[in-house]
Amino acid sequence: MKNSRLGKLTALIWIANLAAGLVVTILFAWVQLSPTAAANVPGKANGQSLFTLTITPRPTITPIPPPTRRATITPWPTPIPGPSVTPMAQPPANRSVIGYSIEKRPQEVFRFGQGDVHKLIVAGIHGGSEINTIQLADQLIGFLNEHPEYVPQNASLYILRDINPDGTARDHGVDGRVNANGVDLNHNWPYNWKLDWNRDGCWIWRPVTGGTYGGSEPEVQNLINFIDKIHPQALISYHSAALGIFSGGKPDFPPSIQLAQAIAEVSDYPFPAIDTGCDYSGNMTDWAANVRGIPAVDIELTNHRDTDFDQNLRVLQVFLNWSR
Numbered sequence: 090m091k092n093s094r095l096g097k098l099t100a101l102i103w104i105a106n107l108a109a110g111l112v113v114t115i116l117f118a119w120v121q122l123s124p125t126a127a128a129n130v131p132g133k134a135n136g137q138s139l140f141t142l143t144i145t146p147r148p149t150i151t152p153i154p155p156p157t158r159r160a161t162i163t164p165w166p167t168p169i170p171g172p173s174v175t176p177m178a179q180p181p182a183n184r185s186v187i188g189y190s191i192e193k194r195p196q197e198v199f200r201f202g203q204g205d206v207h208k209l210i211v212a213g214i215h216g217g218s219e220i221n222t223i224q225l226a227d228q229l230i231g232f233l234n235e236h237p238e239y240v241p242q243n244a245s246l247y248i249l250r251d252i253n254p255d256g257t258a259r260d261h262g263v264d265g266r267v268n269a270n271g272v273d274l275n276h277n278w279p280y281n282w283k284l285d286w287n288r289d290g291c292w293i294w295r296p297v298t299g300g301t302y303g304g305s306e307p308e309v310q311n312l313i314n315f316i317d318k319i320h321p322q323a324l325i326s327y328h329s330a331a332l333g334i335f336s337g338g339k340p341d342f343p344p345s346i347q348l349a350q351a352i353a354e355v356s357d358y359p360f361p362a363i364d365t366g367c368d369y370s371g372n373m374t375d376w377a378a379n380v381r382g383i384p385a386v387d388i389e390l391t392n393h394r395d396t397d398f399d400q401n402l403r404v405l406q407v408f409l410n411w412s413r
């Protein structure tokens with residue numbers, strides 16, 4: 090009996106041992122597998138594992154980035170803007186400059202035709218106060234550039250578009266009449282020149298002089314030199330407004346009268362012109378007629394605004410084909 094009881098006790102101890110061993114084994118295995126559980130294992134303190142359990146975190150997988158767009162390639166670098174330079178316009182081949190005004194503005198002349206019979210048209214002797222004469226000259230230049238056949242084979246036409254560019258630059262009105270010296274250029278020619286003249290019937294809207302002597306002004310000197318170079322066989326000087334056609338010459342120069350009559354026949358401009366009683370001392374057409382023997386006329390446009398282009402195209406045709 091005593092032996093039997095002892096055998097039973099021994100068996101119980103063994104079973105308890107086996108059970109305890111089993112529990113320890115299971116616990117150990119659980120700690121191995123679970124990092125969370127490991128933190129709760131007794132004996133573990135301050136994150137130090139009794140089992141030096143190393144847990145390697147799963148590597149972070151970097152996702153493959155989407156393909157980036159190709160950089161935009163600029164084929165040419167953007168030009169850096171330099172200073173604004175306006176290319177010099179090529180002057181027309183038929184343009185030349187006969188000289189310069191007091192304020193250094195060019196006096197431009199345009200030539201049409203290559204014939205030996207030279208004709209000359211002058212506009213703008215009273216500058217900006219008769220601006221429509223310059224506008225007419227520009228219209229005629231434009232027309233002849235388009236229609237060079239208008240000029241007869243034997244002729245050459247010169248158009249001086251503005252003999253008084255300083256006056257034109259100053260004002261398109263009464264203050265644009267004289268040159269930079271205050272001289273009326275149609276009172277400055279070296280024939281019948283007067284330092285002063287009776288102003289009755291004359292233009293009196295601003296003080297003007299005839300210059301210091303006949304031909305004292307560079308604008309007049311330049312045109313005298315040009316006339317003596319090309320020897321025109323007839324001359325028109327355009328003015329405005331309203332008085333009609335004046336024939337150059339004092340005393341009368343018959344070829345100027347014949348030219349004036351021929352122009353009056355194809356235009357509405359009266360000839361003889363209306364006589365206001367003004368003493369036109371030192372004027373250009375008297376000088377041309379009486380000093381150089383050139384048939385010359387002054388034509389006054391109808392007003393200070395219009396160019397009377399159609400009318401003056403007829404005048405031009407007569408003028409180009411006219412001979413004394």
Ligand SMILES: [Zn+2]
Pocket residue numbers: 214215219327328329
């Ligand atoms: Zn005038």
